Amino acid sequence: MSSWREERRADLVVEADERRKSKAFDAKLRRDERRKDREEAREVKAQERRDKAARRQARAARREKTLTPGNVYRKGTLALVLASAAASLPAQVMHFVGISVMLLPIPFALEGAAWVMNAGVAYADERKLAPWVRWLMRGLAMSAAGYAAHINLAYGRSLEGHGLSAADAAAVGWGLAAVTMLGPLFFEVRQWVLTLTSATTDPKRRAEEKARTTHEKQRRKNHKPVVELAETLVSAAPYGTLAFEEAFASAWEILYGTRTPGMTPSLHAQAYASRKALADAFDAANGSPVSNRARLLEVLHPAPVKALGVVAKSQVVTDLSPRSETPSKAAKNGARRKPPEHRRTRGDSVPFSPVAKKQHSHEALTRLAVNGHHH
Helix, strand or coil: CHHHHHHHHHHHHHHHHHHHHHHHHHHHHHHHHHHHHHHHHHHHHHHHHHHHHHHHHHHHHHHHHHCCHHHHHHHHHHHHHHHHHHHHHHHHHHHHHHHCHHHCHHHHHHHHHHHHHHHHHHHHHHHCCCHHHHHHHHHHHHHHHHHHHHHHHHHHHCCECCCECHHHHHHHHHHHHHHHHHHHHHHHHHHHHHHHHHHCCCHHHHHHHHHHHHHHHHHHHHCHHHHHHHHHHHHHCCCCCCCHHHHHHHHHHHHHCCCCCCCCHHHHHHHHHHHHHHHHHHHHHHCCCCCHHHHHHHHHCCCCCEECCEECCCCCCCCCCCCCCCHHHHHHCCCCCCCCCCCCCCCCCCCCCHHHHHHHHHHHHHHHHHCCCCC
């Protein structure tokens, strides 16, 4: 009986320990879940703050980009243009409708003509058309705007006696005329500024284009015959098959015989004469040949020199016997016999090399060409 109670008591202790461990585990799990929830909530709030800051920065960037001087100028000019049209068009409509309802399209046509011509000026600037096209459209735009301003001035003055004094009516007329003219004028100034801005965006490119234009003008001025012949060659070839630079090189070769730009026969002759004069000057200054011909002749026909006590052998063959004494020694010993005269025979001298002959012939022909003789 006692053993059963002891076992029962041990089982109760184990069960109580298990329940305690289970409760501790559940409490720890709840704490971990609550901590994780708090961390997730903090992360969500931090992400919301980051998103809000990003949106605020994006709005600031858009606002900064929108409020740049260029955007303010462009959009502000368009707002002034719309205000000008809104102010000038009703007065024109009332003026022409007061005459006849059938004249209602006239004010829209006048305003439309002015703005269409201004848009044409912008299109001409974009396509880089001829200047006279732009000025023609500017003149048409200003003419339409000027006529509309005249109509508005007359309408404003006609309000005198209809509840307005003469000064007020004149002010209304001149104000309507001013806004009618200022709208197209502001648009034209805006386009002019935008064109100058686009032209000055890349200073390096602008300087390169200016230098190229100056070079083309100088080329046409200094080498007019070559340029005319090159243009003739370009026009004779199929479209797009012959570049102007290639045609210019061909024209230079046709007129001057060389494809080297800038060189002419007289300049080639002057260059050869200068090189020859320089070689002669070096020869005279150094006391030894420096030109190709002189150096070649020195190699082929060296001057007799004494080396190690041996006298260089002459090319001329003597008739004296090698065993006989020299003439001077024989004279000292009283010998009076005159040696026989030398007779030239075949092979008694070394002939000139073919290389030296070709070099001498080439220099002779070049010297004749420089002096004005042609073969």
